[in-house]
Amino acid sequence: EVQLVESGGGLVQPGGSLRLSCAASGFTFSSYWMHWVRQAPGKGLVWVSHINSDESKIDYADSVKGRFTVSRDNAKNTLYLQMNSLRAEDTAVYYCARRSGPAFYYNYYCDLWGRGTLVTVSS
Amino acid sequence: DIVMTQSPDSLALSLGERATINCTSSQSVLYSSNNKNYLAWYQQKPGQPPILLIYWASTRESGLPDRFSGSGSGTDFTLTISSLQAEDVAVYYCQQYYSTPYTFGQGTKLEIK
Numbered sequence: 001e002v003q004l005v006e007s008g009g010g011l012v013q014p015g016g017s018l019r020l021s022c023a024a025s026g027f028t029f030s031s032y033w034m035h036w037v038r039q040a041p042g043k044g045l046v047w048v049s050h051i052n053s054d055e056s057k058i059d060y061a062d063s064v065k066g067r068f069t070v071s072r073d074n075a076k077n078t079l080y081l082q083m084n085s086l087r088a089e090d091t092a093v094y095y096c097a098r099r100s101g102p103a104f105y106y107n108y109y110c111d112l113w114g115r116g117t118l119v120t121v122s123s
Numbered sequence: 124d125i126v127m128t129q130s131p132d133s134l135a136l137s138l139g140e141r142a143t144i145n146c147t148s149s150q151s152v153l154y155s156s157n158n159k160n161y162l163a164w165y166q167q168k169p170g171q172p173p174i175l176l177i178y179w180a181s182t183r184e185s186g187l188p189d190r191f192s193g194s195g196s197g198t199d200f201t202l203t204i205s206s207l208q209a210e211d212v213a214v215y216y217c218q219q220y221y222s223t224p225y226t227f228g229q230g231t232k233l234e235i236k
Contacts, residue, residue, distance in 0.1 A: 109163040113172040
C-alpha cells in the first residue's frame with residue numbers, strides 16, 4: 001500500500017527541540033521530492049519545507065528558517081524534520097507529503113499526504 | 124510571497140445544488156513557457172489529511188468524480204461541484220505551487236443546508 005506515516009510529535013516546552021519522522025512505503029521514495037506542511041488547530045494549511053531526492057535542493061518558509069532542518073534517508077525510506085527553538089506558534093499537526101512529477105522539475109503539486117503528527121509547544 | 128484568497132469563507136447549500144468556490148492569487152501563477160497554471164485544489168474532511176482533487180488548475184486527479192471541476196487561468200480560479208453530495212462536506216483549499224513558499228488559500232468550508 002502506498003502510504004506515508006508521520007511520527008515523533010508530542011508536547012515540548014518553548015525553546016525545546018523535536019524530530020519528526022515520515023516513513024514512506026509502497027513507492028520508490030528516493031525518486032520523489034518531499035514536503036512538510038503544518039496546520040495549527042482549527043486553522044488552515046501552511047507550507048513549511050521541501051527537499052529534493054538527493055538533498056541538494058531545500059527550501060523553508062521564512063517562519064521556520066534557521067530553526068527547522070529537513071533531511072531524508074533514502075536507504076530507510078524516511079523523511080525527517082528537526083525542529084529547534086520551538087515556539088508556541090509552532091503548535092500544529094505536521095503533515096509530510098509526496099510531491100508528484102519528474103525529479104528535475106522544481107515546482108509541482110503534492111499527490112499523497114500522511115495523516116499527520118501533532119506537535120504541541122507549551123509550558 | 125504569493126497571497127491566495129478564497130471566497131466565500133463558508134458555503135451552505137442543499138443536496139444536488141451547484142457549489143462554486145473562488146480562488147484569487149496576488150500574482151499570476153501561469154508559467155508562460157509551458158502554458159500551465161501552477162494551481163491545485165485539495166479537500167480536507169474533519170480529522171483527515173488533505174486529498175488532492177485538481178492540479179494544473181483543471182486536471183482532475185485519478186478517480187475523482189466528474190462532478191468536480193476546476194477552471195481559470197492567471198490569477199482567478201474556480202472549483203465547481205456540479206451537484207452537491209453529502210460526502211462533499213469538507214474544507215476546500217487552493218494552493219499555488221508556482222514559487223516558494225507554496226501558499227494556500229484560507230479555506231472554504233462547505234456544508235449541507
